[in-house]
Amino acid sequence: MHNFRFYKKHSWLLLLMFSVIEISAQENPPIPIEVEVRTSRNLNFGAFTVGDAGGNVSVSYDDQRTVNGDIFELNFGEPISAALFDVYANPGTIIQIQQMGDTELTNGNGGIIYLSIDSFSTGQRTFVTQSPNAQTPNEVFVGGTLTIPADNSGNLPGRYNGTFTLNFIHQ
Template identity: 75%
Template sequence: MEKSRLKTIGFLIWLLSFGVFQQLSAQENPPIPIQVEVRTSKNLNFGSFVAGIAGGNVTVSYDDQRTIDGDIFELNFGQPVSAALFDVYANPGTIIQIQDSSSYILVNQSSGAEILLFINSFSTGQRTFVTQAPNAETPNEVFVGGTLQIPADNSGSLPGTYNGTFTLNFIHQ
């Protein structure tokens, strides 16, 4: 009877040891570090246009389509119209939110005239998206469009080339 009891205790110790071993071997791998890199591939360009005295808006959508409203006439020469293109490198399935300021000022270097830029069009459909590229070495392309607000009663002070920058923060979760 004593030998039977010792065999049972030995078997239970073996089972407990095996169970602990199984828990250690089934431990989950540590989380993959999240690193996000964003590169500018193409700048936002509104092309050439002429603004009348009443002003208006010039919009370039994320898919390079230009629309004009108000007292503005588009010209089909000069710089080509294009949305901005950002290449986002991140692990597949990374949740990214795009943040920016409400408006940006573009300045004519010759006259000092100013117009406002609003960023308002994203190929991701919204400002929060999940990366879809198969790996971190393949870019997730994010096209971004915007609207120029041309002031009314500009009295001819607007002609020229405008330059400026806008800042987008790509925040990963």
């Protein structure tokens, strides 16, 4: 009988060890996803002049300006730049950038031009954050295109300012 008790004690100890291992192997709860976006630099198309036929001025995500149509680049004034957004999120967060349509920009004299956002340093509108932690920003450079209509009214010249909206949606 003495051997039976010894065997029973070891079985109980072995069962207790497996219970502890099962508890410690449980998965941690999911990390809360928080995304913060800060504007670090504004989109700037620089100075240019437009003829009667209108055209387009584009600034790519890497600060390169191109023009087409009846538009002539001027090399003075504020520097050309893509917009820069600092995105703070946990590493590996999937983020989709959603634009809320074209933006109408006015100059205060009745002139209207249109802005569309069409160039992203992420290559596409959906990307995965790569920074090593949530305190290091993921830099997202954004470029766009101005569509300038043909205008003979004289109210097109001027300085245009405006705001565009992008939603950064985490998945």
